[in-house]
Amino acid sequence: MARVRPAIEAGRKPLAWAENLLMRPVLDSPGCHTDFWMPHDTAPTSGSILSVSQLHKLYGETLAVDGVSFSVEPHEILGLLGPNGAGKTTTINMILGVLQPTSGSIVIDGCDLALRRRQALSRTNFAAVYAPLPGNLTVAQNLRVFGMLYAVPALSRRIESVLAEFDLVRFRNTKCGVLSSGEQTRVALAKAMLNQPRLLLLDEPTASLDPAIAREIRATIREFAARTQVGVLWTSHNMIEVAEVCHRVLFLSRGRILLEGDPRALPSQLGHKTLEDLFVTVAREPLTVRHAEEDA
Amino acid sequence: MTAFLRRAAALLLRQFYLLRGSPARIVPLFAWVAIDIVLWGFITRYLNSVSNARFNFVPAMLGAVLLWDFMSRVMQGITTAFLEDVWSRNFLNLFASPLSVSEYLGGLVLSSIATSLIGLATMVALATVVFGLSFLVYGTLLAAFLLVLFLFGISLGIFGCALVLRFGPAAEWFIWPIPAFISPLACVFYPLSVLPRWMQGLARLIPPSYVFEGMRGVLEHHAHSLASLAFGSALALLYLILMARAFTGVYRHAVRTGLIARYSAETVS
Numbered sequence: 001m002a003r004v005r006p007a008i009e010a011g012r013k014p015l016a017w018a019e020n021l022l023m024r025p026v027l028d029s030p031g032c033h034t035d036f037w038m039p040h041d042t043a044p045t046s047g048s049i050l051s052v053s054q055l056h057k058l059y060g061e062t063l064a065v066d067g068v069s070f071s072v073e074p075h076e077i078l079g080l081l082g083p084n085g086a087g088k089t090t091t092i093n094m095i096l097g098v099l100q101p102t103s104g105s106i107v108i109d110g111c112d113l114a115l116r117r118r119q120a121l122s123r124t125n126f127a128a129v130y131a132p133l134p135g136n137l138t139v140a141q142n143l144r145v146f147g148m149l150y151a152v153p154a155l156s157r158r159i160e161s162v163l164a165e166f167d168l169v170r171f172r173n174t175k176c177g178v179l180s181s182g183e184q185t186r187v188a189l190a191k192a193m194l195n196q197p198r199l200l201l202l203d204e205p206t207a208s209l210d211p212a213i214a215r216e217i218r219a220t221i222r223e224f225a226a227r228t229q230v231g232v233l234w235t236s237h238n239m240i241e242v243a244e245v246c247h248r249v250l251f252l253s254r255g256r257i258l259l260e261g262d263p264r265a266l267p268s269q270l271g272h273k274t275l276e277d278l279f280v281t282v283a284r285e286p287l288t289v290r291h292a293e294e295d296a
Numbered sequence: 297m298t299a300f301l302r303r304a305a306a307l308l309l310r311q312f313y314l315l316r317g318s319p320a321r322i323v324p325l326f327a328w329v330a331i332d333i334v335l336w337g338f339i340t341r342y343l344n345s346v347s348n349a350r351f352n353f354v355p356a357m358l359g360a361v362l363l364w365d366f367m368s369r370v371m372q373g374i375t376t377a378f379l380e381d382v383w384s385r386n387f388l389n390l391f392a393s394p395l396s397v398s399e400y401l402g403g404l405v406l407s408s409i410a411t412s413l414i415g416l417a418t419m420v421a422l423a424t425v426v427f428g429l430s431f432l433v434y435g436t437l438l439a440a441f442l443l444v445l446f447l448f449g450i451s452l453g454i455f456g457c458a459l460v461l462r463f464g465p466a467a468e469w470f471i472w473p474i475p476a477f478i479s480p481l482a483c484v485f486y487p488l489s490v491l492p493r494w495m496q497g498l499a500r501l502i503p504p505s506y507v508f509e510g511m512r513g514v515l516e517h518h519a520h521s522l523a524s525l526a527f528g529s530a531l532a533l534l535y536l537i538l539m540a541r542a543f544t545g546v547y548r549h550a551v552r553t554g555l556i557a558r559y560s561a562e563t564v565s
Contacts, residue, residue: 093557096392122394134384148306
């Protein structure tokens, strides 16, 4: 069943993050696996791969992310949907540690990102169309350098494995800058899988792939999620893909989570034929969706 | 420590890959310093021939040029390694990894050591073989001279990186003139005493001035104040700490404002 997020119902709580901070007895252990207790209903469960709580990001007067809370469980692929400017990439950047939240907490596999950045990020990886690997290095060189940064054990073997997995063996000694955009995307995905992350962030991972390759990539990531304890956060504007891949979706609009639910069931629950129709409505008239949900 | 070295070594390896495949990156490592040594080598020969002084210009001026170029190369070793990340828009990939700022700076320093040693070896070979410069005249103090210049070169390099990180890729043009900007105060070719009093005060804040004063002291009087050189070393270390802190501060600002995530050619102002 879809539900309107408490952040909308309750309105903003500017000091909620401070309350959380004060009421949390233990943030995490050196091994980043200690469970902790959080007071509000959006507190993630201790077994979550990713727990985001009351995340805010303020740029001057502009509130880009407004009290976002969610979690990603092991084996789960969570879709983060929303129109341009909704706050998806801002949220992802905060989870990646390259953007400091104004308030809120991010816990990755039990490691509080603000306190144990290294441990948290060593369990994370990402691929995004706007972050290609350096074009002046070959595919193998890039994988080796990033493998060392992520302290990947048995690195040479792991590189061979991801090269094969993403059909990049023949491009091993090709500079990334001369690859097609689809091939570069596969290289970025290979780098993202290099450290076998617990949390995988994929920002439009199939945007520049042809349908056949995109299907293979989706299958690879679904298989990876099913086989390992990974949690995947996936953004895409391709609603067919989202419905096919994601176990659950969150709709973001103007920095807030408006809706959450099963991408296959959500449209009919809210009176829409397809996920794309629902997306368009959320993008154009977010209040309509909210009222429809409340009526339902 | 192992993790620090592994991640710093990753950046060194990246620099090695770039150099290996690119003559355009290799040639500047020794071409400009070689030209400098040849130019100043002939100038010092000429000065020796036209002056009837007992003073030998080769160790005083050619040695000074060599040491100054070494410092500039150390600085450029840091900044060019950093600019590779700017040009390839690699900050998001790097700083979304477990890499810390200190490890990143450590990697830049390792890259700079490798590239500046190539320049130093070229200069030493040319200066000794072609122009007969003997480093024995500086004695054991040569190691201290190189250390101070190395530390200060690293500091300047980190300062340049902080400028570019803060003000964007266009600020690259602030970096290249930095050595020329401070060279009058470094007293590379003349003693500190020829400067006006107010400039002497400023020069005493520049660690290389202690090196070049020391070098001339050794050549002219066969003696130099170790305390003065120790002060210069301490000053260089202080600059290194301050510049590393400045870079960290700029990095934190960039993370707070989102510049790291959005860093590209014209997005930073």
